[in-house]
Amino acid sequence: MGTVEKKIEELGITLPEMRPPVANYVPAVRTGNLLFLSGSIPAKRPDGTEVRGKLGDDLSVEEGYEAARLVGINLLAVLKATLGDLDKVKRIVKLLSMINAAPDFTETPAVANGCSDLMVEVFGDKGKHARSAVGMASLPLNVPVEVEMVAEVED
Amino acid sequence: MSVPGARLVYTSGRTPRRRDGSFITGKLGDGLSVKEGYEAAQLTVLNLLASLKAEIGDLDRVSQVVKILAMVNSTQDFIEQPAVANGASDLLVEIFGERGRHARSAIGMEALPFNVAIEIEMIVEVSPQDA
Numbered sequence: 001m002g003t004v005e006k007k008i009e010e011l012g013i014t015l016p017e018m019r020p021p022v023a024n025y026v027p028a029v030r031t032g033n034l035l036f037l038s039g040s041i042p043a044k045r046p047d048g049t050e051v052r053g054k055l056g057d058d059l060s061v062e063e064g065y066e067a068a069r070l071v072g073i074n075l076l077a078v079l080k081a082t083l084g085d086l087d088k089v090k091r092i093v094k095l096l097s098m099i100n101a102a103p104d105f106t107e108t109p110a111v112a113n114g115c116s117d118l119m120v121e122v123f124g125d126k127g128k129h130a131r132s133a134v135g136m137a138s139l140p141l142n143v144p145v146e147v148e149m150v151a152e153v154e155d
Numbered sequence: 156m157s158v159p160g161a162r163l164v165y166t167s168g169r170t171p172r173r174r175d176g177s178f179i180t181g182k183l184g185d186g187l188s189v190k191e192g193y194e195a196a197q198l199t200v201l202n203l204l205a206s207l208k209a210e211i212g213d214l215d216r217v218s219q220v221v222k223i224l225a226m227v228n229s230t231q232d233f234i235e236q237p238a239v240a241n242g243a244s245d246l247l248v249e250i251f252g253e254r255g256r257h258a259r260s261a262i263g264m265e266a267l268p269f270n271v272a273i274e275i276e277m278i279v280e281v282s283p284q285d286a
Contacts, residue, residue: 023237024244025259029221031163031280036222039260054231096224098262102231138184138229138263140236148224148260 004086007122013073016043018081028082030153033090037078037149039098041141042070052142055135056105059144067144068097068114075115075149076122083153091152092119092129098146101135108133115147160283161218164210168226169202170271171195180270183263184233187272192227195272196242203277204250211281219280220247220257226274229263236261243275 001009008015021027021038028037042051051067053059059067080086097112099105112133119127139146171179171194179195181187187195208214225240227233240261247255257277267274 023241024248024256025223026256027258029219029256029258031161031219031221036258036278038222038258039262096260098260103265135265136262137265138231138233138236140234140261142232142234146260146262148222148258 002085002087004089004122005080008076008086011121014046015073015077015080018077027078030082033152033155034093035079035082035151035153037075037151039146039148040071040074040078041143041146042067043073043077045070051144053144054100054102054142055107055111055144056102061107061110064099064111064144065114068111068147069118071145071147072115072118075147079151088154089123089126089151090154092123092127093150093152094130095119096148097131097133098136098139099133100139100142100144105135108135111145115145161280162283163221164207164279164281166203166206166277168274168276169199169206170268170274171198172202173198178269179272181272182228182230182270183235183239183272184230189235189238192239192272193242196225196239196275197246199273199275200243200246203275207277207279216281216284217251217279218254218282220251220255221278221280222258223247223275223277225259225261226264226267227261228267228270228272233263236263239273
């Protein structure tokens with residue numbers, strides 16, 4: 001087991017099995033040393049339940065933070081499935097964190113931190129990324145957070 | 156994977172603009188059906204490809220469609236953005252085959268320019284001119 005996966009295990013996280021998308025797109029595309037990931041939605045909680053809802057309406061910032069962390073777990077699963085070994089990640093380059101938000105909800109950064117914190121916990125300095133955190137009118141399946149990622153990977 | 160010397164081209168967000176200059180307008184979840192949204196996404200791809208062709212000359216130089224960001228004009232409770240975005244994804248794969256299989260995000264926007272139904276931006280990998 002690689003260093004990064006050991007770290008994930010220490011954090012008590014089990015990466016989910018990757019399910020291929022049900023439409024004409026793929027989880028990730030590599031071009032050169034950059035890997036572009038499709039927008040991920042939150043993984044199921046360890047107890048099997050799913051998080052749904054809108055920030056500023058039926059979810060608290062804390063619940064949004066948890067949802068963003070669960071999105072990060074799915075992104076890690078995509079990286080693992082694509083690269084085989086998470087130690088091949090050289091740098092998390094950028095996250096676009098899209099938050100399902102009521103029109104007057106403005107704490108999108110506090111929600112996006114759930115995913116950003118996880119990347120730094122897992123990858124250390126290599127996990128420090130550029131980021132945008134924005135509020136959406138609505139998201140697929142009424143998920144609270146969708147995040148897409150660009151990562152730099154080894155040759 | 157990647158063609159040696161390949162470059163990335165980032166398009167601006169394009170919209171469902173018809174040949175006569177008019178747009179497919181409206182909001183999903185409020186008067187516009189998923190089918191109409193799907194068609195708007197198809198038309199948006201044609202506009203993206205027009206931009207791309209103007210930039211790179213020959214669409215055969217596209218070695219890989221890398222990613223699209225499909226921004227769907229949506230009410231607060233519309234949640235079928237993937238079904239709308241499929242209009243774009245399906246057409247890209249029909250046109251480019253395996254090279255058209257891209258990463259994607261599909262999201263709901265509060266408002267878009269001119270009240271268009273969808274706006275899509277795209278990243279493609281392009282092989283060198285002399286390849």
